[in-house]
Amino acid sequence: MVKSKKLRRLRVKRGIRKKISGTATRPRLSVFRSNRHIYAQLIDDNAGTTLASASSLEKGIGEGNPVDVSRAVGIKLADNAKKAGIEVAVMDRNGFRYHGRVKALADGAREGGVNI
Numbered sequence: 001m002v003k004s005k006k007l008r009r010l011r012v013k014r015g016i017r018k019k020i021s022g023t024a025t026r027p028r029l030s031v032f033r034s035n036r037h038i039y040a041q042l043i044d045d046n047a048g049t050t051l052a053s054a055s056s057l058e059k060g061i062g063e064g065n066p067v068d069v070s071r072a073v074g075i076k077l078a079d080n081a082k083k084a085g086i087e088v089a090v091m092d093r094n095g096f097r098y099h100g101r102v103k104a105l106a107d108g109a110r111e112g113g114v115n116i
Contacts, residue, residue, distance in 0.1 A: 013095030020090050021045040029077075029089040029109065029116060031102050037062070038070050038101055040077045040109075042089055052080035070101040074108020081114050088115045 022028030027042040041053035054077035056062040061072050081089070089109070096102050106116055 009095035011095075016092060016095065020092060022090060022092075024051075026088050026090055027051050027086060028092045029106075029114075030092045031094050031096065031105055033094075033096055033101055038066075038073055038105060040073055040105055042077070042081055042084070042086060051086060052077060052084045054080055066101055067104045070104040071108035071111075074105040074110075075112040077105075078109045078112020078114045081109075082112075086114065091116050 020028060022043045022045045024044045024046065027044050030041050030043055032039045037056040039053070039055040039057075042051045043049070044051055054061075054073050056069050056073055058073075058076065061076060062069060081087075091098075091106055093102050098106070110116055
């Protein structure tokens, strides 16, 4: 039996990370969602580097409905990915349910031109 939500998320996260990893041509889109903000980054696991990132802390993004903010972060991430020459990524929801803000971020990234 799982003792807390946090431990359950970490257990699910381990299962996800066993199955997926990012490369330079197809990086991993990692999402972290806190109560107030959302963060996303494109990671090359082979080199251990972050290729592009975006968060709701950036100027002009962090105001309004949380789902709309998440979509804006996804669009901003896609814009940064285009500058880095990235068109394809694999989604890492990081143990969070693919619902609400996480789904909105992924939809925003797709809308911005990243194929997930």
